[in-house]
Amino acid sequence: MVLTTAEENYLKAIYHLSDGGTKSVSTNDVAAEMKTKPASVSDMLRKLGDKEVIEYRKYYGVNITEEGKKRALNTIRKHRLWEVFLVDKLQFAWDEVHEVAEELEHIQSPLLIQRLDEFLNYPKFDPHGDPIPDEFGDVKARPRLALNEMEIDSSGQIVAVKDSSAAFLKYLDKVGAYIGARIKILDKVEFDGSMEILVDQKKTLFMSKDVAANILAIQS
């Protein structure tokens, strides 16, 4: 059964909203995520239900099926491999890749993806630190640490924040500790837990333990 581009996008959204298929998802939530109207979603859910990639009970939301999960993971795999390509090979910036990858992920060619994976040397994580499912849909989780839990001299990349208030994000932006920044722990002060951190191999940053505890990184 072949899915259209629109169907693939809906399925991916449902997969994400359902936390990888662990909970059911409402029509309104899908509409919000896809930036369409609930009426359009109802139509699409009927189609996806007919194709047996979701289980659809009218008025009671949807659950993704095993087949649907497999399809969604394959789309995610393609998306993330293309993101690696764009950043590693074409020098795209971190925040420039998403839209293009959104188009590239729908190219239909298993050989292309196999060869791309090989060309990129079988990456396990995309530039955002998100895991790339393998061809069977298996994903390697990678633990995220708060900066204050990292050892002196260890390196990594900022992938998320615990506190996503405007004030905190603004502060991070100002000091250059953006999502995606490569970091190295230079020093930790015993007394108050404050830290000295090297950002992108060029800029040294001082931050309180409080701030460090709210920044999540992957270790490399």
Place this chain on the structure above:
Amino acid sequence: MVLTTAEENYLKAIYHLSDGGTKSVSTNDVAAEMKTKPASVSDMLRKLGDKEVIEYRKYYGVNITEEGKKRALNTIRKHRLWEVFLVDKLQFAWDEVHEVAEELEHIQSPLLIQRLDEFLNYPKFDPHGDPIPDEFGDVKARPRLALNEMEIDSSGQIVAVKDSSAAFLKYLDKVGAYIGARIKILDKVEFDGSMEILVDQKKTLFMSKDVAANILAIQS
């Protein structure tokens, strides 16, 4: 004015059928090329006429406009750059690239194409020897020579045949002188014009002047 994928494909077909915009093209010819029905073509020509990429006079065929030519050349540029990528970087074979490139050419991102061009080191020709238009639509023509016109010790790649009869193609297939083969002229016999040719750096081939005259190559 944005063109849909279908519109881009029609425009490209019209560009090719019109020999780069030098002659007008009939509805039936477009239908044959696109493998659709003339009725569908009439609809599409009206749309393309409205978008001013072709000049459309009912019952009298179409001519491509300057704007249309620019658009078609850009699509061709993208197609051929992706073909280079697939062959040079992902080890696709020569005859495996067309369908995938047909999808990739519709990805909308000028930055992507600019970076891809750079990554591929600004290639001027695709793996079939066809020229890649630059960002302004300018193309470098490259002369094609019959093998018997090539000098001893010169190298190149087979790009076309003059005689495309089944018998001739079957013969070429059998001896390994396929379209795309890299060749080197090892010797030419003065007496009868027959030639000795190295194919893909490993196989030596003897052929009559008659055969050589029917194989076209690009010199490298």
Place this chain on the structure above:
DNA sequence: AAATATTTTTAGCTATATCTAAATTAATTT
């Protein structure tokens, strides 16, 4: 120049993916 053949267009239909507005069902208050 009329008849015939060919080409092209139009009319009306199908399918996908969207929308708005109205109707229906489920959930929450009172």
Place this chain on the structure above:
DNA sequence: AAATTAATTTAGATATAGCTAAAAATATTT
């Protein structure tokens, strides 16, 4: 338990891109 609110679905549009069958225009014969 009835009334109200919220969520969801259905009905009826629109736009794209295709189709068949019929009509119309052009081209070719006789």
